[in-house]
Amino acid sequence: MKTNYEKEIEQAKKAALEVLLHNAHGPFHGLPRTAGWGYPEPYTRDQMISILGIAVSNNQELIKSIRNVLETLARNQTEHGHIPSLVHDKDDRGASDTTPLFLLAAGIFRKVSGEADFLAEAVEKALVWMSYQSPSDRFLVAQLPTSDWRDEQWVIGYGLYVNTLVYSYLRILGEHESAEKMRHAMSRFTVTGGTMHQHVHEGLVVKHKPYYAFWSYKIFSSERFDLLGNSLAILSGIASPKRADEMISWIEEECAGMHERGELTGALPPNFFPFIKPEDPDWHERYSKYNNPGDYHNGGIWPFICGFYIAALVAAKRYKLAAEKLEALTQCSKLSASGNQHFGFNEWIKAQNGKPLGQDWQTWSASMYLYAAKCVEEKRTPFFDEIRNK
Template identity: 30%
Template sequence: MTATETTNSLKESKDIYQNGYAKALELLHKCASKDGFLASPTEKTNYRRIWGRDGAILGITALMTDEADLIDAGRQTLQTLAAYQGPHGEIPSNVDTASDRISYGGMAGRVDANLWFIIGCGEYWRATGDDDFLDEMIPAIEKVRFLLGAWEFNNRGLLYIPETGDWADEYIHNGYVLFDQLLYLQALRTLCAIHRARQNTEDHALREKVSRLKHLIRANYWFVDDIIPDDVYHEILYKKGRKAATKCAASYWVPFFSPHGYGYRFDSLANVLVSLLDVADDERRDNVEKYIRNTVMTDGEQLLPAFAPVIKPMDDDWKDLHMTFTYTFKNEPYEYHNGGLWPMISGFYVADMARRGKKDIAERHLQKIHEANSLVMDGEPWGFPEYIHGSKHSAAGTRHQGWSAAGAVIGTCALQGKSFFRIGDRDE
């Protein structure tokens, strides 16, 4: 590369970094409808709908921007979801308000939509002090709370998640999925904060439930040689799982366990959230960071994949993965959840790095989020792709994805000292 080419490349990178936040805000405004945030303004399948998980994430992101119309769209999102709540308390996976078409999930319900709803309501209330909104939402929140308790099934503190039951809806994990337990922990923290504010007293049983869930997560999803934790969920299963955990022991948090055993692939979003939500201690944070640098990002890539390593046709899990789809198969190697690189996940990673004082790392990753969001789709720049192909590094998935824009906003605001989660472990 010549000196001129190097100068032009640096200028282009600087321009993308400077424009990335503005372009992301512009897309969030396009996602804001009269009924709340659309997953995408793109007319594709059901993306132009109000979504439970996407809408809550965009709504919390809006709170970081201090832009009144975006914050209002976040409030309206939650009100729309509550208006279409199911008879048992189910929060919709997505809603088409024009036709009143409601989906609570595909082959299985989406547990995480319910968790994000409680979290979203609490974050909006904490940020705005809007007690009237909270009073309006309490009946819906209480119905979700009851439903989540029923989804523990054996009343032992962890939610049981069916296959396709959360955002990784065409991936092969199920049972006691770490990602959903972390959201459950945050939802319970939110309920504690709400109870304290409304009743001017503590709900001691709820606080004990939060404390136990944190201990369960720490004990059951991190393997250490020759130690059986006090809060192990099933001792025999844990021993078998630890014995088979040749790569992840003391390196990262395992993604799930079920009556059939443990899963061992690296779940990026769960491993970021376990730090961001202050479940991990500093030693485990550092071990995860080392694993990401040495194993997950071996080619120097600065975006995180949904899961790693990639499942390939010669792998034992390929047959099950290849059967897990609703309409068309999306999880070819390095695509979608199977090794696709996600700006949304990377935005949370930037937030965690910024919060831990690792500004240089955070800025490098934020630059890569902007570069990914700026990729051309359908002949236009700034396509905000849903994900990036893990080996070709090309734009993939749905165009103008709202939470890809949110990833850029979350990262930018985190570097300015703003928090995505205002309700934290102090609220336990």
């Protein structure tokens, strides 16, 4: 007989699949919607991330849909290899994470379909584009502010999240020599003391901390914690097993402290902390409208990122904690901004009070729930096991 916990997970998985099937056909050339109602457009990064849950669902309608997305992106790729931010709009350009996500998703789809040369020409063009994104020509790629998924938050230079994507696609596409050089570059310390000596190259390791820096560039860096980037560092194997275990313990301890200070409710970690506050030097005036402490990119709880964290816990063999977080994510997935859904799969949750403030039936929230559940059930991380073990 199934426990109540198991029954709730089965109900949530069924609801997540319903969301993905509902969103599979939208008003723009029949491409998938980003959310059930609020975002009818097919945003590239959301669709590429959703491939993880779609792939483990084995639902042929969804797999056919994601094939269409990838093939449409290949047709709308720029002359130089860049992938647009909207699947259907070749002129919507400028994102730093769409091309890496396309390459990772193409690698995953090759595993799912068995087509080893799927979109070979587009993949090669995208690899060339990415090879020119390193200002120092030394493996780490750089970005402009608000160009990745954090469109309301500044990441300058070598951002952790984008570089973990680059490492992951290099591994899944078999570019192991380049991947190893990149991992070595990321393992350098960030530059401190305000002086950058000749032949010293910045990295993303933070002194006396188990996690990786939010971003780094020359003598500047941010040591705030990025849950998505660090979860990908664990999943992909950039972080050693020892570092991964220490990082997870640190995350849980920091979250306990935020609970005590009234900055966090519930059992799920925020996407980013410590929160940027108006008195901090990295505060921007626009944040007061869109990105207040504990909101949106500035410390909101994002279910899709919690899905990556749960997968990272499985990768680190923290199975009990992963099961506990999956139970918390199951309860979180019920939250609905409209109040009309039994399972809202909302976009993001306010850290301090647990209120859903994003769009309901968000594609990547539903997809990453399915992926996290699969990881916990099977004690493995599909696709990333292979990446990590290379």
